[in-house]
Amino acid sequence: MSHRVRVNPIACEAHGMCAELLPERITLDEWGYPLIDGAPLEGEQVEHAVRAARACPTFALLVERERSARRRR
Amino acid sequence: MSDVPSTITEPLDAPPAHGDVPALPRLLAGVRRDGEPVSLDQHLALHGPPPAIRGERRSGRERAAALIDEIQLSGLLGRGGGAFPTATKMRAVADARGRAIVVANGAEGEPASTKDRTLLELLPQLVLDGTILAAEAVGADEAIVCVCESAGAGVQSVERAIEERAGERSPPRSPKLQLRTVPSHYVAGQESALVNYLGGGPARPTFTPPMPFQQGLRRRPTLINNIETLAHIALIARHGARWFRQLGTPTQPGSALVTLSGPVNHPGVYEIQHGASLASVINAAGGPTTGVRAALTGGYAGAWIAGQSLRGLALSNEHLAAHGASLGAGVVLLLSEDACPVAETARVARWLAGQSARQCGPCTHGLDALASTVEQIAAGNGHAHAAQRIDRLASLTARRGACAHPDGAVNVILSALEVFAREFADHARHGPCDACRRPPDLPLPHRPVQREQALDGAPPRR
Amino acid sequence: MLAGEAIGGMTLTLAAEGPSLDWYLTRSTGAVALLLLSVAIALGVVDVKRWSTPRWPRFVVDSLHRNVSLLALAFLVVHILTSVLDSFAPIGLIDAVVPFVGSYRPFWLGLGAVAFDLILAVIVTSLLRARMGYGSWRAVHWLTYASWPIALLHGFGTGSDVKTTWLLVLSAACVALVAAAVLTRVISGWPENVRLRGAALGGTGAFSLFLALWLPQGPLGSEWARRSGTPSSLLPHARVHTGSSGSRP
Numbered sequence: 037m038s039h040r041v042r043v044n045p046i047a048c049e050a051h052g053m054c055a056e057l058l059p060e061r062i063t064l065d066e067w068g069y070p071l072i073d074g075a076p077l078e079g080e081q082v083e084h085a086v087r088a089a090r091a092c093p094t095f096a097l098l099v100e101r102e103r104s105a106r107r108r109r
Numbered sequence: 110m111s112d113v114p115s116t117i118t119e120p121l122d123a124p125p126a127h128g129d130v131p132a133l134p135r136l137l138a139g140v141r142r143d144g145e146p147v148s149l150d151q152h153l154a155l156h157g158p159p160p161a162i163r164g165e166r167r168s169g170r171e172r173a174a175a176l177i178d179e180i181q182l183s184g185l186l187g188r189g190g191g192a193f194p195t196a197t198k199m200r201a202v203a204d205a206r207g208r209a210i211v212v213a214n215g216a217e218g219e220p221a222s223t224k225d226r227t228l229l230e231l232l233p234q235l236v237l238d239g240t241i242l243a244a245e246a247v248g249a250d251e252a253i254v255c256v257c258e259s260a261g262a263g264v265q266s267v268e269r270a271i272e273e274r275a276g277e278r279s280p281p282r283s284p285k286l287q288l289r290t291v292p293s294h295y296v297a298g299q300e301s302a303l304v305n306y307l308g309g310g311p312a313r314p315t316f317t318p319p320m321p322f323q324q325g326l327r328r329r330p331t332l333i334n335n336i337e338t339l340a341h342i343a344l345i346a347r348h349g350a351r352w353f354r355q356l357g358t359p360t361q362p363g364s365a366l367v368t369l370s371g372p373v374n375h376p377g378v379y380e381i382q383h384g385a386s387l388a389s390v391i392n393a394a395g396g397p398t399t400g401v402r403a404a405l406t407g408g409y410a411g412a413w414i415a416g417q418s419l420r421g422l423a424l425s426n427e428h429l430a431a432h433g434a435s436l437g438a439g440v441v442l443l444l445s446e447d448a449c450p451v452a453e454t455a456r457v458a459r460w461l462a463g464q465s466a467r468q469c470g471p472c473t474h475g476l477d478a479l480a481s482t483v484e485q486i487a488a489g490n491g492h493a494h495a496a497q498r499i500d501r502l503a504s505l506t507a508r509r510g511a512c513a514h515p516d517g518a519v520n521v522i523l524s525a526l527e528v529f530a531r532e533f534a535d536h537a538r539h540g541p542c543d544a545c546r547r548p549p550d551l552p553l554p555h556r557p558v559q560r561e562q563a564l565d566g567a568p569p570r571r
Numbered sequence: 572m573l574a575g576e577a578i579g580g581m582t583l584t585l586a587a588e589g590p591s592l593d594w595y596l597t598r599s600t601g602a603v604a605l606l607l608l609s610v611a612i613a614l615g616v617v618d619v620k621r622w623s624t625p626r627w628p629r630f631v632v633d634s635l636h637r638n639v640s641l642l643a644l645a646f647l648v649v650h651i652l653t654s655v656l657d658s659f660a661p662i663g664l665i666d667a668v669v670p671f672v673g674s675y676r677p678f679w680l681g682l683g684a685v686a687f688d689l690i691l692a693v694i695v696t697s698l699l700r701a702r703m704g705y706g707s708w709r710a711v712h713w714l715t716y717a718s719w720p721i722a723l724l725h726g727f728g729t730g731s732d733v734k735t736t737w738l739l740v741l742s743a744a745c746v747a748l749v750a751a752a753v754l755t756r757v758i759s760g761w762p763e764n765v766r767l768r769g770a771a772l773g774g775t776g777a778f779s780l781f782l783a784l785w786l787p788q789g790p791l792g793s794e795w796a797r798r799s800g801t802p803s804s805l806l807p808h809a810r811v812h813t814g815s816s817g818s819r820p
Binding site: 069 | 314316509
Binding site: 047050051052053056057068091093094095 | 618621623628629630633634700701705
């Protein structure tokens with residue numbers, strides 16, 4: 037069962053804590069918004085991801101369990 | 110744009126008629142030459158009554174399932190730009206938990222598209238017919254017809270059409286019909302934005318999941334269909350899937366409405382079969398008034414096709430895909446050879462940036478930066494690495510928003526840079542050309558959108 | 572503090588044991604709570620302004636803000652409990668949350684209850700953030716800006732050490748800190764929401780002016796204890812001259 041992180045772009049206000057707490061998967065673009073690596077999380081990264089999701093002031097970061105979420109246009 | 114195009118009943122590239130059902134027009138059959146909307150009686154006289162209970166033993170559910178099956182066989186794809194298989198959507202709504210609700214999407218925020226308002230104005234009963242059928246098919250007890258608030262004639266027309274169906278003209282347990290006007294900005298017609306607005310919120314997209322078909326308006330499964338799609342449903346229900354497939358291509362069957370604009374004698378709404386040649390539509394529109402430099406298909410989220418590829422171009426997603434383009438919501442914009450594609454692209458890019466709902470950082474900042482860069486190139490101030498900057502901005506902007514607006518904007522801008530590479534290089538080196546000073550060619554709403562002003566007057570979020 | 576005094580045939584006994592541990596504790600924890608509250612507000616502004624350095628990453632500032640707030644709450648709870656337990660002033664537990672019903676300086680103590688209620692609302696909603704929408708949480712969080720001046724006034728109004736140097740210095744420091752924080756908050760992002768920011772600036776200025784005018788003739792003036800509503804049985808009496816009825820029972 038794999039976990040991935042995803043961001044809700046509407047809720048995100050570029051606080052940037054997620055990138056500090058999960059640098060393996062999240063970097064910030066030039067405006068401060070997260071660039072997410074959608075690859076599955078490995079081992080301890082899940083804990084860090086959950087912590088990062090809790091730290092987000094706007095709850096924009098989501099940790100999702102295995103689900104093929106295909107975006108509908 | 111409410112003149113009745115005079116040539117709409119000429120079949121375009123039509124195969125010979127099968128049986129006594131004419132090939133084309135289908136949707137536009139019965140459009141009155143005096144421009145008045147077709148009344149309920151006239152509509153029923155022309156198309157016949159909606160499928161009655163054939164075989165009294167069949168329950169409502171069976172009939173509903175049979176209709177969805179028929180639509181599946183017909184291969185009908187959504188006509189709002191997404192080209193999503195309609196039957197799949199209907200089945201998902203019908204199977205979802207809770208009582209469904211139908212939203213007929215006539216918001217038409219795409220500036221270069223007038224097919225929806227034309228249909229609503231001239232053939233409202235056809236749209237309502239399809240809406241009611243779709244509602245019955247998914248078990249909805251309510252249907253909301255959304256009309257762009259700036260389409261005054263369309264609003265009146267739908268109002269009267271709903272009144273016509275009220276009272277004894279409405280069969281028992283018929284879904285309740287309601288008219289709502291919606292704002293005219295670009296993203297207002299996006300599915301989640303529409304649901305948001307109808308639910309009392311702003312006309313701005315929301316984060317999905319849950320998708321509207323699972324939990325949409327009032328948390329009910331919501332079927333959102335473009336009104337042209339619903340019009341097709343009305344006819345498929347009467348004539349069947351095989352009839353529908355007699356026109357069009359195997360992968361994109363049936364007929365469709367396109368809005369043709371640009372340097373032609375009679376720009377407007379035309380009904381074609383999928384796969385018809387662009388040349389035949391231009392002919393039906395009275396031919397070009399100037400040379401055509403390029404064509405933009407799919408509206409301001411679509412892609413450009415260079416002039417030399419227009420000869421022999423066929424209007425179906427399959428054929429257009431070879432040029433990196435698609436039909437979208439049936440929008441075909443022709444660019445005159447006298448216009449400056451660089452100036453036009455800069456205007457379009459700035460407009461698209463202004464149409465951002467400003468909810469998502471990458472879209473808000475990215476589209477603004479893209480527009481600025483294109484403007485700089487157009488003015489000759491572009492620095493040496495403008496092309497790389499655009500590429501980088503494109504990758505930072507696309508697919509990082511809650512809706513497809515930034516994706517479409519990036520698409521059309523990158524496509525312009527590719528197709529008009531030579532003109533862009535010229536401008537980068539030498540600055541504006543003579544044609545830059547011409548009045549704008551591509552249609553954009555006249556109301557100027559300030560950079561800092563969000564769509565409904567609310568201040569931007571950050 | 573006070574001793575029983577014999578006046579003619581009457582004896583007045585007041586807080587015969589003298590200042591208790593609770594009394595000291597309630598005053599000191601109150602002062603510390605105010606300080607911590609001020610620091611929490613300042614950190615909140617730093618947080619919102621997204622300030623960070625490599626040694627002070629954002630998540631640290633954010634955690635600090637949350638933890639200082641919780642610490643302030645802890646000190647507040649001790650402050651309340653000790654003031655209830657202390658037998659000098661008739662303060663009951665109910666006075667902690669229901670304002671203006673007490674008999675000891677009802678108005679000024681009541682302000683403390685108001686401030687405590689607001690802070691409680693802010694902290695409880697923050698702990699339950701996951702269960703409420705972001706918008707509602709944010710709306711309640713703004714109440715901190717209301718709770719602080721109320722807490723400050725409560726401190727000036729009820730505290731019996733108001734005139735001491737240490738408390739004045741502490742209060743001045745808190746005021747300066749919060750004023751700086753508020754100014755920073757108002758100015759960043761200017762000129763969005765001009766009306767709101769203008770109102771915030773105006774409010775801050777008005778409050779500062781009020782403090783400057785009121786303090787000297789209020790808590791720092793004479794006989795504040797009586798004027799603020801201390802029950803007369805607890806008031807220190809003026810020197811009594813034998814033979815004249817100078818004192819009230």
